[in-house]
Amino acid sequence: MKDFETLLAESAEAHGHLCPGQVIGVRMAMLGCRLIGLNDPRSPSQIKKLLVYVEMDRCAADAVAHVTGVKLGRRSLKFMDYGIMAASFVHLENGRAFRILSTEESRDLAAVYAPEVVGKSAQQLEAYRRMPDEVLFRVQEVVVPVREWDLPGPTRRKVACVRCGQVVRDGKEVDGPQGPLCIPCAKGGYFRPLRELSVGAALQEAAGGL
Amino acid sequence: MKIKVIPVHEAVGTELAHDITEIRPGEFKGAAFRRGHQVCDQDICHLQKLGKNHLYVLELDEDDIHEDEAAAVLATALAGENVVWDEGPREGKIKLRAAVDGLFSVNVPALAAFNMVEEVMCATLHTGTLVQKGDLVAATRAIPLVMKRAPVERAAAIARAHGGILSVRALRRAKAGVIITGNEVYHGLIQDRFAPILAQKLEALGSAIHVLRYAPDNADAIRDAVDEALRQGADLLLVTGGMSVDPDDVTRAGIAAAGAQAIHYGSAVLPGAMILTARIGAVPVLGVPACALHHKVTVLDLILPRILAGDEIGKTQLALMGHGGLCRDCPQCAYPHCPFGKGC
Numbered sequence: 001m002k003d004f005e006t007l008l009a010e011s012a013e014a015h016g017h018l019c020p021g022q023v024i025g026v027r028m029a030m031l032g033c034r035l036i037g038l039n040d041p042r043s044p045s046q047i048k049k050l051l052v053y054v055e056m057d058r059c060a061a062d063a064v065a066h067v068t069g070v071k072l073g074r075r076s077l078k079f080m081d082y083g084i085m086a087a088s089f090v091h092l093e094n095g096r097a098f099r100i101l102s103t104e105e106s107r108d109l110a111a112v113y114a115p116e117v118v119g120k121s122a123q124q125l126e127a128y129r130r131m132p133d134e135v136l137f138r139v140q141e142v143v144v145p146v147r148e149w150d151l152p153g154p155t156r157r158k159v160a161c162v163r164c165g166q167v168v169r170d171g172k173e174v175d176g177p178q179g180p181l182c183i184p185c186a187k188g189g190y191f192r193p194l195r196e197l198s199v200g201a202a203l204q205e206a207a208g209g210l
Numbered sequence: 211m212k213i214k215v216i217p218v219h220e221a222v223g224t225e226l227a228h229d230i231t232e233i234r235p236g237e238f239k240g241a242a243f244r245r246g247h248q249v250c251d252q253d254i255c256h257l258q259k260l261g262k263n264h265l266y267v268l269e270l271d272e273d274d275i276h277e278d279e280a281a282a283v284l285a286t287a288l289a290g291e292n293v294v295w296d297e298g299p300r301e302g303k304i305k306l307r308a309a310v311d312g313l314f315s316v317n318v319p320a321l322a323a324f325n326m327v328e329e330v331m332c333a334t335l336h337t338g339t340l341v342q343k344g345d346l347v348a349a350t351r352a353i354p355l356v357m358k359r360a361p362v363e364r365a366a367a368i369a370r371a372h373g374g375i376l377s378v379r380a381l382r383r384a385k386a387g388v389i390i391t392g393n394e395v396y397h398g399l400i401q402d403r404f405a406p407i408l409a410q411k412l413e414a415l416g417s418a419i420h421v422l423r424y425a426p427d428n429a430d431a432i433r434d435a436v437d438e439a440l441r442q443g444a445d446l447l448l449v450t451g452g453m454s455v456d457p458d459d460v461t462r463a464g465i466a467a468a469g470a471q472a473i474h475y476g477s478a479v480l481p482g483a484m485i486l487t488a489r490i491g492a493v494p495v496l497g498v499p500a501c502a503l504h505h506k507v508t509v510l511d512l513i514l515p516r517i518l519a520g521d522e523i524g525k526t527q528l529a530l531m532g533h534g535g536l537c538r539d540c541p542q543c544a545y546p547h548c549p550f551g552k553g554c
Contacts, residue, residue: 105326112319116526132371134364135323 001040001067004030011066015059020124024085024136025063028100031133032089033068035098042069047076048152051090053144055082060102075152090144092151099140106136147171161185211356212269218257221249227268228277228355229301232260241301245278268356275359277302280330280352287366288324288332288350290374303351308341312380313519316348320372327365329353334376336552340415340515341378348376381518385420386412387444389435391451391461396426403503404450411511415518420444425464427452432464436490440468445493446517453484453499461497462486470495474525478532479551482509487523494523506543509535512551530554 001007008026012018029052033039038046052070054061057079064087070076085102106128110120113127128136149156149171159173160166161182174186183189197205216224225246232242242260243253249265257265270276275283278299285295285304292309308314316337324332334348341347352362369375388408394400402424409419421442423435432449439447452461453475466473470488475497477485481504486497494517502508512531513523521527534553 105323109319109323109326112322115530130319131323132368134368134371135320138364 001030001033007067008063011063014066015062018125019059020121020128021059022063023125023128024102025060026067027128027133027136028060028087028102029064029067029089031137031139032064032087032098032100035100035139036089036091036096038091041067049092051076051078051092051144051146051152053078053080053088053090055080055084055086055088057081058085060085061087075150078150088142088144090146092146095143097142097144099142101138101140103136103138106131109135211271211274214267214269215264216267218263218265219254221257221265222251222254224249224265224267227266230257230260230262231301245276266355270356273359274356275352275362277352277355277357280357280362281350283362283366284330284332284350284352284369287369288348288375290377292378292380293347293374293376299351302355303349305346306348306350306376308343308345308347308378310378310380311342312340312378313515314339314341314345314347315377315379315519317372317375320368320375323368324365324375327361327368329357329361330365332375338512338516338551338554340546347378379519381416381515382520384412384417384446384518385444386417386446386448387421387423387436387439387442388419389423389425389432389439389447389449391425391427391432391449391464393426393458395451396424404498407502408448408450408498411514415515417446417518427458427460429460429463429467432461433467436465436468436495440490440493447490447493447495448498449486449495450498450502451500453486453497465495465497472524474528477509477528477535478530479509479512479528479535481505481537482512485509485513485528487513487528505537505539507537507545507550511545527554 004026008022011026012022015022033041038050040046041050047069050068050070052064052068054064054077065071065077086099088097088099090097107124110124110127113130114123117123117126155169157171158167158169159180161168161173162176162179163181163185166182168180168182172183173180174183176186225248226243228245229241230243233239242256281299281302281304285306289295289306292312293306294309295304295306314335314337316334318337321332321334330352332348332350388405390402390404395402405422412418421439421444423439425431425435436447436449449461449465452459462475465486465488468490470490473486473488475486477483481501482499484499488495498510502510517523531551531554534549534551537550
């Protein structure tokens with residue numbers, strides 16, 4: 001694995017800016033990989049051994065993904081929408097897993113670890129570089145039951161929703177009285193449908209400023 | 211953990227779960243009974259006099275830790291270089307002491323992180339306090355009688371991650387080169403009062419003046435005096451006077467001409483705002499302003515022990531001294547038993 005400063009610089013560039021969350025994310029990922037024994041997670045020999053669950057959609061999540069090389073589209077990155085500054089690192093071959101939480105007290109301690117730095121963000125950024133892992137994080141050894149459907153690799157099953165006909169992949173369907181349903185049909189989605197229209201019509205309306 | 215409470219008169223034969231403190235105002239405060247003491251008939255009356263009508267009987271779970279064991283875990287982790295602790299906790303508390311004479315240092319951020327862990331605590335003297343062997347420098351304890359092992363281990367891990375939080379560093383015995391600058395003294399118009407003051411301050415810290423030179427207000431002459439002191443083996447340089455803003459104040463230029471590096475002029479301390487810190491090779495250099503002649507305690511007294519303990523003193527350290535860096539100039543100076551210099 002590259003050194004911390006190199007990873008931080010790369011991660012900040014990929015993310016778009018350098019911020020305290022980048023420092024936390026990079027250090028969290030480095031610690032997570034060390035705990036499960038992967039020293040070069042982006043290498044071809046290790047990239048398929050790692051699964052990461054991030055519990056926040058904040059700057060740190062991008063840093064974790066950058067350092068580990070996990071990707072949503074590769075199914076090695078899982079987003080759990082908990083709003084918690086934490087991530088779990090799972091070794092797929094031996095099942096060892098650690099959940100690492102960013103401590104709340106580290107925010108309060110930033111002023112004592114970097115008293116000479118002015119400005120909250122700059123002070124946190126510097127303080128998070130200085131704090132040892134023991135202060136910055138809490139670690140839990142955990143068991144992560146990974147369903148076969150959630151593993152990386154080719155699509156394992158496809159079924160059609162009996163209500164809307166949409167194909168649902170990888171066991172994400174819900175059993176309904178008449179057969180499988182997609183989640184939007186079964187539980188409601190994150191959206192509310194208004195109408196269906198052709199791509200051409202949609203583009204035309206968009207160009208018209210609608 | 212299972213806690214059973216039993217009436218004291220039924221406690222004969224049981225072992226005490228914790229030390230029981232006795233306070234006799236103005237006379238005694240301490241453990242009347244130690245943890246593990248087996249209660250006998252004669253104890254009942256004494257316990258009742260201490261207000262103990264009931265006693266705990268504890269059954270610890272595997273992940274529980276008793277306050278005495280917790281204190282030992284915490285003390286072990288807190289103690290860095292030259293800090294030792296009293297064997298055997300007293301009333302759940304362990305005292306940590308200096309193992310040598312020297313400068314007591316606290317990793318203040320680490321102490322804060324340690325104390326942020328629930329139910330553990332450590333209280334210390336101020337960092338930068340001069341201590342003697344055997345002096346009490348800190349005390350630690352787990353706050354409840356019994357607590358979970360995890361937070362104790364976490365606090366200990368925080369301390370260990372910093373290499374211990376408390377340390378005492380012996381002061382090196384410096385051979386000081388002292389250069390007294392100023393035309394008036396150099397030409398004998400007034401008597402030098404600086405050298406005796408510096409000699410006293412150095413001797414109080416175990417060091418001594420090795421070379422004493424006088425120089426006029428001339429940068430080249432000051433440079434030559436510094437060179438001479440270094441040639442004679444000085445491993446600490448104190449250059450006095452000429453640190454102000456007058457045209458005749460050329461000491462800074464003289465120090466720079468002698469090859470000083472990492473020169474920083476100015477501190478956030480009063481008295482002592484016009485001090486200069488620098489290095490020539492590995493030799494620390496201090497430009498001491500004239501305030502050290504008139505004030506019993508100045509910034510010099512705050513930084514000299516630290517330099518002799520091996521600290522690098524520069525811009526950041528001098529800036530951080532601002533908090534608590536104002537001497538109240540009391541009619542009766544009580545330093546070091548006062549707030550001056552204690553905020554950094």
